[in-house]
Amino acid sequence: MLLEVHDLHVKAGGDEIIRGISLSIGEHETHILMGPNGSGKTTLLKAIMGLRGIEIEDGHILFNGEDITWKPPHVRARMGLAMMFQNPPRIKGVTLSDVIREIERRYGKPEDDLGNLVEISSLRNRSLHVGYSGGEIKQVEILLTILQKPRLALLDEPDSGVDVENLRRLGEAMNTMAERASLLIITHTGGILKYLRKVDKAHVIVEGRMICSGHSEEIIPLVLENGFDGISGREGCATG
Ligand SMILES: Nc1ncnc2c1ncn2[C@@H]1O[C@H](COP(=O)(O)OP(=O)(O)OP(=O)(O)O)[C@@H](O)[C@H]1O
Ligand SMILES: [Mg+2]
Structure with missing residues (x-):
């Protein structure tokens, strides 16, 4: 397995937000993560990336067989983890071009021509x-994630608030990434799913617990049609 999360417990702001979550993602697999607002999806991604502001209480995280539970984010990034932020910081005085140049210096030029995948030309100097x-x-967050050439990309709501045309482009960008990487994608609407070539598994988090994990083609329609109530225990839903 590329990523193994074992019985993870995470606190944020003094409260236990992640209450015993386990999750495994294999090489070149795409997984979808769903769940109500405030259920702990972003917190789980932050814990996997090792970001500040959260506190791991128990459990462990393995990446490529190595225990990374206590490793700082820059070490995880070097190992091949990258995260696209739901609410990225605004950085005054540093242009998008500066950031792209720095990522390319660290990770090398991209293998593919990304020019058509993400439309950013008008933003370069801002x-x-x-x-x-x-x-x-x-x-921009998707582009910066791809440029890091991750082995595992953590994508927090890439499809929220994106128009249909750009959704298609983002889907293509994610398919390109999926040829070389594993993806863990948070989505509320499932808007991006239509454009993804391959999705392997889906997971549902409610109140910090994984109430359902299974094949995406069974789980996602259940959630989109019925919401989260009563999904636990349905056929095809494993808990863990
Ligand atoms: N630093 C923090 N301090 C206090 N509470 C926090 C902190 N970080 C997260 N929380 C709380 O933890 C809960 C889970 O937050 P999280 O951002 O993981 O939810 P989410 O599932 O990503 O929700 P959404 O779908 O709205 O993005 C929320 O109730 C949130 O207010
Ligand atoms: Mg979130």
Whole structure:
């Protein structure tokens, strides 16, 4: 397995937010993560990436067989983890071009021509995320994630607030990434699913617990049609 999360418990702001979650993602697999607002999806991604502001209480995280539970984020990034942020910081005085140049210096030039995948030309000389529209932030975050050539990309709501045309482009960008990487994607609407070539598994988090994990083609329609109530215990839903 590329990623193994074992019985993880995480606190944020003094409260236990993740209450015993386990999750395994294999090489070149795409997994979907769903769940109500405030259920702990972003917190789980932050814990996997090792970001500040959360506190791991128990459990452990293995990446490529190595225990990374206590490793700092820059070490995880070097090992091949990358995260696209739901609410990225705005960075005044540093342009998007500066950031792209720095990522390329660290990770090398991209293998593919990404010019058509994400439309960012008008943003290049503007400070990162300062005054960007919601959809522009998503596109730029996806691009910056791809440029890091991750082995596992953690994508937090790439499809929220993105128009149909850009959704198609983001889907293509994610398919390109999926040829070389594993993906863990949070989505509320499932809007991106239509454009993804391959999805392997889906997971549902409610109140910090994984109430359902299974094949995406069984789980996702259940959630989109019925919501989260009563999904636990349904056929095809494993808990863990
Ligand atoms: N640093 C923090 N301090 C206090 N509470 C926090 C902190 N981080 C997260 N929380 C709380 O933890 C809960 C889970 O937050 P999280 O961002 O993981 O939810 P989510 O599932 O990503 O929701 P959404 O779908 O709205 O993005 C929320 O109730 C949130 O207010
Ligand atoms: Mg979130």
